[in-house]
Amino acid sequence: MNKYSAFNGLNTAEKAELIEQINAKEKLYEKGRRIFTLTSESDETGILIQGLAYLVSINNYGEENILEYYSPGNIFGSYFSPDTNVNLYAITAKKDCNILVFKNTNIVSNVNSVNKYHIKFINNVITSASRKSQIHIDILSQRTIRKKLLTYLSYLSENEGTRTLTLPIPLSDLADYICVDRSAMMREIRKMNNESIITSKGKVISIL
Amino acid sequence: MNKYSAFNGLNTAEKAELIEQINAKEKLYEKGRRIFTLTSESDETGILIQGLAYLVSINNYGEENILEYYSPGNIFGSYFSPDTNVNLYAITAKKDCNILVFKNTNIVSNVNSVNKYHIKFINNVITSASRKSQIHIDILSQRTIRKKLLTYLSYLSENEGTRTLTLPIPLSDLADYICVDRSAMMREIRKMNNESIITSKGKVISIL
């Protein structure tokens, strides 16, 4: 879902200047590493350059639950996640990640409406963070596994501009993302194949 | 969930000045009315002053589904909702509403880091819009009705600062919000009462 990129509409020079202005540093996080833990004290924001990262909630038993996944261009951090003691949140690297790291407060620091690219950046931040969540809610609000899957696939399809999709995350994590049991989801995918609603093999799915 | 207010940390004078700067007009919408329809052309933003409003998605059969509810201070509009043809979105007035209406683009117009209150406003907009959604996702990602309810109640309790809560929306809409069948939710509430996890009568619920 990559139209939700923080740098949309910025050219290379503007992007570079902006990165300097918000004082962002590119860092590498290896697969499996915890990138941020989102506590009330944390003030870090990240923009994913390359790789795949998850926002997970962690319950009292240490079980993790995928709340969101981030593709290149997506922005994440304590700024966008609830500062609460109901659940613990963290960002983890599902694959090796290149991430631009900077402080929350720098998103809206030294703004001046003359800096058109900074204004654009703030707009991107607002829209990308909230719209991505709202899509997720729309998916989760569907009452059956089939509808959840089809809603997810529709959004992905619209975003990729094709009806043949390669999932950005493993099926096992997709089940987590749409909040259903993996085996039940697999069963539903099989049924949808039988009913010629989709054709799929592994992570490659065509909507018919 | 009213710490997610667009005007947090602003005093009356700053608020008034800001309202002028973003050129916001207060409007009244009667109960049941459609406030905005969120199409790709719409560019309106609203801040709820008084009342109760819902973000609904509308499917092909015209059935509406509550994706979010807004309490005084909350901000909503096309800026925060996906611009997509997968589903249709609209904001509707559940009760009579007073709403500050202004254009998307004015949120980040004429910014200057000297205007501390405007910076604060933008920060509020970012955090309130994205955190409210993320809480909703956290609720929906719970796998049972009981856990969904308890997660919802925990957030509400934390926000209200009390363990005895009056729901801001009817139980029938709460079922929609946590995306479960209403009768199944009622059954679960009864069980939780029997097991002394909560005591409740109608919209008044105490967490034990």
Added chain:
DNA sequence: ACGATATTGTTGCAAATGCAACAGAAATAT
């Protein structure tokens, strides 16, 4: 190239949830 690890795919069974339908209470409108 090989072993280790992660992911996909499948099933039987139990349990939770949704659906439909209705009665009663509460709130709202006139």
Added chain:
DNA sequence: ATATTTCTGTTGCATTTGCAACAATATCGT
């Protein structure tokens, strides 16, 4: 003050979904 609409509360039953457990592939790391 009363009628109308909305909301709460309940039940039986069908269905979906989750859980547990396992085999078969695919992918990754060295």
